[in-house]
Amino acid sequence: MASPENSYGLWTLVVLNSAIFIMFAFSFFKPNTTRDWRTFGAFSAFIVALFVEMYGFPLTIYLISGWLQTKFPGLDIFSHNSGHLWSTLMGDGGDPHFGTLHITSYVFLGYGFYLLSSSWNALYHAQRTKKLATTGPYGKIRHPQYVAFVMILLGFLLQWPTMLTLLMFPVLLLMYGRLSITEEKEMQAQFGDAYTQYAKKTPRFIPNF
Template identity: 75%
Template sequence: MNGSSAYGLWSLVVLNSGVFLMFAFSFFKPQTTRDWRTFGAFAAFIVALFAEMYGFPLTIYLLSGWLQTRYPGLDLLSHNAGHLWSTLLGDSGLGGDPHFGVFHLLSFAFIGSGFWLLSNAWNVLYHAQRRQALATQGPYARIRHPQYVAFVLVLLGFLLQWPTLLTLLMFPVLLVMYGRLAVTEEREMQTRFGAAFEHYAAQTPRFIPRLTSRSVSI
């Protein structure tokens, strides 16, 4: 290892966490208690991620003995060492820069798609709520819970870019949490909209869209 360290930069932890959370907040605009729980879980993941990315590399520290033995030339204190998929799977990218590797580029696709879906879903939901109607247009015509799917896409994108032990443990917990929130939300929609929601749910998958497009008529 060389003498320089890419960590201990807590100002970057605060800055990056704040930027991504404000970005997500502007798209999601939580209003209900359920919305805040959804956003809060996402926020915890983001803070944990950037705390290791720029603050203290807990995952690198815990794996340091194994990494140093398996990859003796790896500078554990460098920023690139945190891109563990690059190291473990040999995805070194162009010029040996993991930022241009397959996993890193794929992560941008997931993160961008997630924020795009979140924005579009919120716009449809906002206008449906103003009409006191069931949201069935746009992303809601393909899946019943596009906002939850959007958050999962963003989280998955970050895991592809910078995996940590904590966020890898948090990810399945968040999947279960969002799944339960979706079921609870559907019960409320069933009570509120009755047969209209039953018809919509029968035509529209919960999380994974069908390959063929189908219009939803209520």
């Protein structure tokens, strides 16, 4: 069996990948308010926790290593491919990077970053003119940026689930849900009836198909 150091302990990759995705999201989200920074900070914590286990220290693998070795006796549990736990648990013997879940995760990640970018663009132009954002993604749902963050997080969970990120995910969902309600109250106070009419016809998170 290959030693854990062959696939883990790569702290340079942890820092590099975390920095790339955090800065990539920052360039699209551009937090300004305290609420924005809270949203972005929670997202960043998830990303760091993910890459620490992906390349640094495989905590989840260690915690379930006994069960994994019993259920999959010939498995090199500390190889990088085995860290893709969904594929491992389903007994997929191929390269997980080409599996259905991995490809699906790219769809979530790609569209999530696209939605984050297009949402910020619509919001930026609305704020410049001191108007309510109702164009682009805001014409379909009231909180596209929060939806974008959730899609990105879900995409990563499809690739590399860990105990910590699986625990963090519902907490982040609750956090974003509460922040969206707070944001709506502020928009109601600022725009009055215009926001009331907008909210009546525009769903909060899931668009009308």
